[in-house]
Amino acid sequence: xxxxxxxxxxxxxxxxxxxxxxxxxxxxxxxxxxxxxxxxxxxxxxxxxxxxxxxxxxxxxxxxxxxxxxxxxxxxxxxxxxxxxxxxxxxxxxxxxxxxxxxxxxxxxxxxxxxxxxxxxxxxxxxxxxxxxxxxxxxxxxxxxxxxxxxxxxxxxxxxxxxxxxxxxxxxxxxxxxxxxxxxxxxxxxxxxxxxxxxxxxxxxxxxxxxxxxxxxxxxxxxxxxxxxxxxxxxxxxxxxxxxxxxxxxxxxxxxxxxxxxxxxxxxxxxxxxxxxxxxxxxxxxxxxxxxxxxxxx
Numbered sequence: 658x659x660x661x662x663x664x665x666x667x668x669x670x671x672x673x674x675x676x677x678x679x680x681x682x683x684x685x686x687x688x689x690x691x692x693x694x695x696x697x698x699x700x701x702x703x704x705x706x707x708x709x710x711x712x713x714x715x716x717x718x719x720x721x722x723x724x725x726x727x728x729x730x731x732x733x734x735x736x737x738x739x740x741x742x743x744x745x746x747x748x749x750x751x752x753x754x755x756x757x758x759x760x761x762x763x764x765x766x767x768x769x770x771x772x773x774x775x776x777x778x779x780x781x782x783x784x785x786x787x788x789x790x791x792x793x794x795x796x797x798x799x800x801x802x803x804x805x806x807x808x809x810x811x812x813x814x815x816x817x818x819x820x821x822x823x824x825x826x827x828x829x830x831x832x833x834x835x836x837x838x839x840x841x842x843x844x845x846x847x848x849x850x851x852x853x854x855x856x857x858x859x860x861x862x863x864x865x866x867x868x869x870x871x872x873x874x875x876x877x878x879x880x881x882x883x884x885x886x887x888x889x890x891x892x893x894x895x896x897x898x899x900x901x902x903x904x905x906x907x908x909x910x911x912x913x914x915x916x917x918x919x920x921x922x923x924x925x926x927x928x929x930x931x932x933x934x935x936x937x938x939x940x941x942x943x944x945x946x947x948x949x950x951x952x953x954x955x
Contacts (some may be wrong), residue, residue: 660773660777660835660836661773661774661777661779661786663831663834663835664770664773664835665786665789665790665793666831667766667828667831667832667835668766668790668794669790669793669794669797670824670827670828670831671762671828672794672797672798673797673798673801673821673824674798674801674802674805674821675801675802675804675805675806675808675809675817675818675820675821676802676805676806676809676814676817676818676821677802677805677806677908677911677915678881678882678885678911679805679806679809679885679904679907679908679911680739681694681882681883681885681886682885682886682889682900682901682904682907683739683742683809683814683818684742684748685886685900686814686901687742687743687744689744689745689748691883693745693748694748694882694883695879695883696749697745697748697749697751697752698752698875698878698879698882699875700749700752700753700756701752701753701755701756701759702756702871702874702875702878703756703871704752704753704756704757704760705756705759705760705763706858706867706871708756708757708760709760709763709764709858710851710854710855710858711851712724712728712757712760712761713760713763713764713765713854714851715727715761715765716761716764716765716768716769717842717843718842718843719842720837720840721765721766721768721769721772721837721840722769722832722835722837722840724761724762724765725761725762725765725766725769725832726829726832726833727761728757728758728759728760728761728762728763728765729758729762729825729828729829729832730829731754731755731757731758731761732754732755732758732762732825732828733822733825733826733829734754735751735754735755735758736818736821736822736825737822738750738751738754739751739818740815740818740819740822767787769835769837769840770783770786771783772837772838772839772840773835773836773837773838773839774786775838775839776838776839795916795919798915799912799915799916802908802911802912802915803908803909803912804817805817805820805821805908806904806905806907806908806909806911807904807905807908808820809901809904810901810902810903810904810905880945881914885907885911886900888903888907888910888954889903889904889907891952891953891954892906892907892954894952895953895954
């Protein structure tokens with residue numbers, strides 16, 4: 658049980674975030690433009706997909722634990738770049754490091770966990786384990802985001818970024834303490850394995866779905882990221898303060914819009930949840946237009 662608890666703690670820590678989309682305001686404070694921020698965000702989104710195959714070979718052929726450790730280390734390095742951010746080039750470097758980090762961890766962590774549970778004879782509990790872990794990540798993510806938002810407002814962005822770095826170093830140490838069981842490397846050659854995976858990814862039956870998924874999620878993600886400073890400026894006008902003086906309230910707003918949809922998603926089988934998801938594609942654009950025509954905090 659202790660071994661599985663270490664996995665659970667690792668996964669929960671991975672969902673801690675002290676800034677969330679408020680990081681866009683940090684970018685703006687560094688003199689970066691919306692166009693530059695958007696390009697960097699797009700680089701991360703597409704990079705994760707394109708790097709999934711070449712990085713996945715490490716988890717398939719060498720070690721799933723090693724793949725996760727590389728991803729976690731790159732994540733910590735990316736945060737260091739963010740702490741000392743100075744210009745568009747460093748932002749692009751951060752975006753690339755994050756894409757690599759996610760690609761190395763993606764898939765490998767779950768496979769590593771499943772191999773361990775199979776070694777313990779508990780592989781049938783995998784789904785329940787993941788479900789229980791997810792129920793912990795939601796409140797932890799919300800709490801750390803709130804803490805980070807108020808810390809950034811009171812003491813500046815450096816403190817929450819340093820806290821993120823400390824958590825990321827702790828994740829590396831925790832991952833090192835977890836043994837690897839039952840790993841069976843793919844025996845196919847690296848070149849053949851990579852080429853076959855890319856062919857599958859770019860096949861006519863898969864890539865259109867991947868591309869649409871990325872475009873839709875990227876559009877939503879960009880909207881949410883850029884709406885934070887917009888809402889902050891509206892709040893600043895009403896409260897007679899500065900954009901950074903609204904970070905705490907923006908943190909509360911982001912936690913709300915992150916948590917409520919997840920709760921509704923959990924109840925997706927209920928009729929009211931289905932109806933809400935059905936009207937969302939119409940309701941969101943209408944409310945967006947209204948928020949531009951009638952600028953107010955609500």
